Amino acid sequence: MKIFRMASATCALAFLLAAGAVSVARADAAPSASAAELKDAASKAPTTSTLAAGDPAGTITGTVSDVPVSDSKAGLSLGDVANQVGQNKIGINFTWTLICGFLVMFMQAGFAMVEAGLCRVKNANHTYMMNFFVYGCGLFAYWIMGFAIQMGGAAGNGNLGGLQPLIGEHTVSLFGKTWGLFGQSGMFLSGHSYDVGVMVIFLFQMVFMDTALTIVTGACAERWKFLTFSVSSVLMGAITYPLFANWAWGGGWLAQLGTNLGLGKGYADFAGSGVVHSVGGVTALAVALIVGPRIGKFNRDGSANAIIGHDISAVLIGCFILAFGWFGFNPGSTLGASAAGCLRIGSVAVNTMLAGCTGTFGALLYMWAIKGKPDASMSANGLLAGLVAITAPSGFVNPICSGIIGLIAGVLVCVSVAFVENTLKVDDPVGAISVHGACGLWGVISVGLFADGTSNYGGAWNGVSGSVTGLFYGDASQLVAQLVGVSTLVGFVFGFSYALNWVLDIFLGHRVSAESELAGLDLPEMGQLGYPEFVFAAEPEIMRTATPAAAVA
Amino acid sequence: MAATKSQGRSFTLFMLGVTVTAAGIAYFSTGSGKLALIGGLVVLAVSFGIFLKIKPDEGEVADKGQPATMRLAGVLAAFAGWAIAVFGLNLSTSVSGRMVTTLVGIAVSLAGALILLPVAANKNAIWKS
Numbered sequence: 220m221k222i223f224r225m226a227s228a229t230c231a232l233a234f235l236l237a238a239g240a241v242s243v244a245r246a247d248a249a250p251s252a253s254a255a256e257l258k259d260a261a262s263k264a265p266t267t268s269t270l271a272a273g274d275p276a277g278t279i280t281g282t283v284s285d286v287p288v289s290d291s292k293a294g295l296s297l298g299d300v301a302n303q304v305g306q307n308k309i310g311i312n313f314t315w316t317l318i319c320g321f322l323v324m325f326m327q328a329g330f331a332m333v334e335a336g337l338c339r340v341k342n343a344n345h346t347y348m349m350n351f352f353v354y355g356c357g358l359f360a361y362w363i364m365g366f367a368i369q370m371g372g373a374a375g376n377g378n379l380g381g382l383q384p385l386i387g388e389h390t391v392s393l394f395g396k397t398w399g400l401f402g403q404s405g406m407f408l409s410g411h412s413y414d415v416g417v418m419v420i421f422l423f424q425m426v427f428m429d430t431a432l433t434i435v436t437g438a439c440a441e442r443w444k445f446l447t448f449s450v451s452s453v454l455m456g457a458i459t460y461p462l463f464a465n466w467a468w469g470g471g472w473l474a475q476l477g478t479n480l481g482l483g484k485g486y487a488d489f490a491g492s493g494v495v496h497s498v499g500g501v502t503a504l505a506v507a508l509i510v511g512p513r514i515g516k517f518n519r520d521g522s523a524n525a526i527i528g529h530d531i532s533a534v535l536i537g538c539f540i541l542a543f544g545w546f547g548f549n550p551g552s553t554l555g556a557s558a559a560g561c562l563r564i565g566s567v568a569v570n571t572m573l574a575g576c577t578g579t580f581g582a583l584l585y586m587w588a589i590k591g592k593p594d595a596s597m598s599a600n601g602l603l604a605g606l607v608a609i610t611a612p613s614g615f616v617n618p619i620c621s622g623i624i625g626l627i628a629g630v631l632v633c634v635s636v637a638f639v640e641n642t643l644k645v646d647d648p649v650g651a652i653s654v655h656g657a658c659g660l661w662g663v664i665s666v667g668l669f670a671d672g673t674s675n676y677g678g679a680w681n682g683v684s685g686s687v688t689g690l691f692y693g694d695a696s697q698l699v700a701q702l703v704g705v706s707t708l709v710g711f712v713f714g715f716s717y718a719l720n721w722v723l724d725i726f727l728g729h730r731v732s733a734e735s736e737l738a739g740l741d742l743p744e745m746g747q748l749g750y751p752e753f754v755f756a757a758e759p760e761i762m763r764t765a766t767p768a769a770a771v772a
Numbered sequence: 773m774a775a776t777k778s779q780g781r782s783f784t785l786f787m788l789g790v791t792v793t794a795a796g797i798a799y800f801s802t803g804s805g806k807l808a809l810i811g812g813l814v815v816l817a818v819s820f821g822i823f824l825k826i827k828p829d830e831g832e833v834a835d836k837g838q839p840a841t842m843r844l845a846g847v848l849a850a851f852a853g854w855a856i857a858v859f860g861l862n863l864s865t866s867v868s869g870r871m872v873t874t875l876v877g878i879a880v881s882l883a884g885a886l887i888l889l890p891v892a893a894n895k896n897a898i899w900k901s
Contacts, residue, residue: 363794406798446779508893517899643890702874710854710881726823732831743774
């Protein structure tokens with residue numbers, strides 16, 4: 220609050236002073252008039268003794284006397300005030316971005332609860348530990364390499380002071396145009412990237428990256444070897460995620476589709492339906508295809524057995540934590556709360572809320588009407604589906620469209636879960652492929668459909684003047700840019716993730732032994748039960764009669 | 773089998789290799805950077821060698837393997853679809869033309885991801901036996 224009060228007071232003062240300066244100049248008065256006004260304002264500032272009496276009303280805290288003076292002999296100057304205004308703008312944006320980053324970081328707790336709750340009790344410790352350790356794996360990999368690949372050429376963000384140390388995008392010339400491929404500066408945050416603005420963007424982007432990584436752990440839960448999970452997560456945080464994120468957010472070739480080929484404003488993904496969720500979702504599909512289904516998931520005729528999670532309360536509370544964290548995810552993606560259209564944060568936050576709401580309705584009503592019960596786990600996935608889908612368009616659409624996007628996502632996640640399980644025969648214990656992959660792709664496409672052209676983040680997006688506008692509001696070329704992004708996700712990111720994890724499967728093996736899987740991974744992999752004092756209920760017949768020998772026969 | 777000391781040691785080696793390799797790339801312009809890059813890659817190679825050596829310790833897994841040719845076809849189809857979408861942007865300057873080539877590319881990629889690879893994964897699926 221204090222920083223906001225200071226900002227408001229200083230901005231108002233600067234405005235008055237600037238206005239005063241202009242009128243004085245017009246009247247051909249001496250330029251010292253502004254200095255006189257500053258001196259007058261300084262003389263009226265509360266004295267130390269006045270402040271010592273306390274300020275219960277908050278009216279005398281944060282005044283002209285709080286503006287730093289560069290030359291104490293000359294006193295307060297207009298330059299001092301202007302510098303303070305600039306620093307306040309950056310200070311507000313730093314504070315906003317960091318706090319939103321902290322919220323996103325807390326989403327890890329939500330993911331851990333959702334994933335562990337949807338797994339069996341014998342795998343609780345293992346699932347929680349994957350969600351815990353993926354944070355460290357991702358953070359370390361991103362610090363030493365990933366951040367440089369993603370943001371190493373992303374200089375120019377005025378909201379955070381310019382980020383000028385990040386000027387190292389590697390480019391290639393193709394078809395007469397220059398395309399960004401990957402960043403090159405910022406490894407280890409050393410050298411010139413030891414900069415306050417770079418630190419802020421690192422923290423914010425790091426927690427986004429970690430969100431993508433933790434999606435994979437859900438799809439591969441209950442049979443993923445901890446060693447292979449760790450190596451796979453490091454490589455995803457160092458290479459896979461940063462590459463696509465550079466192309467979309469770091470000044471790479473997807474962002475340049477507008478400037479180079481005239482496709483709308485280039486690939487537009489406000490907060491990461493594609494960059495974060497689809498990257499996580501398609502990687503989850505790739506790894507789930509390699510690791511295979513859990514023992515007992517499918518019968519010989521191919522029909523699927525429902526393997527019920529152990530704690531629906533953890534799932535639902537985890538979902539609320541995620542929904543809370545999403546207020547950092549989407550509104551925080553303005554990377555500021557002052558200037559460059561950042562006041563749209565209110566709209567972004569409301570869009571986020573609404574899509575989560577309609578996503579829940581979509582899934583709950585679908586399950587209730589089709590299956591006969593308002594299924595709790597699918598309702599939870601509906602909330603997440605709505606949030607995932609609105610992540611890309613949240614900064615570009617109006618509330619009605621956000622409601623529609625969320626509703627469609629809520630139904631889509633139910634259909635997709637059934638498709639992945641019954642048609643593809645891919646075992647995804649938490650529905651991560653559908654929630655983050657399918658609904659993430661839908662979010663990317665929805666930008667190209669529903670963006671209403673009213674947003675204005677500094678007058679341009681991806682270097683193209685104007686607002687992001689979708690097909691329904693008159694710009695079909697934006698939809699093409701979005702579809703190129705979709706193609707990159709299902710083509711390059713999926714293919715690359717599959718190839719990378721295939722290699723890991725050859726060297727390490729993704730899957731635990733059948734013996735460990737049947738026993739539950741808590742003891743064999745982690746050495747400790749998640750709930751050592753619980754008396755476990757007997758599992759269904761198919762699980763009780765299974766033996767390691769039969770499972771591998 | 774399960775998590776073991778060998779796994780822990782090999783993962784530590786892997787992390788060391790990744791870190792030194794990254795440091796080598798970061799300071800490649802210097803002599804010590806080049807040395808670090810070579811050293812890091814060697815450590816990484818050693819860690820992967822140990823990974824391969826201890827892999828059989830895991831014991832039998834509920835997985836009979838997937839046909840490599842079909843898997844390769846699936847991955848190549850995914851990449852090919854992406855290539856069609858990207859290079860197709862230069863075949864036409866019209867929005868509709870570009871949309872068509874992009875959609876064709878997406879369809880090819882999806883065929884790889886949602887048809888070829890799942891078929892490969894389920895070819896020898898353990899649940900069929």
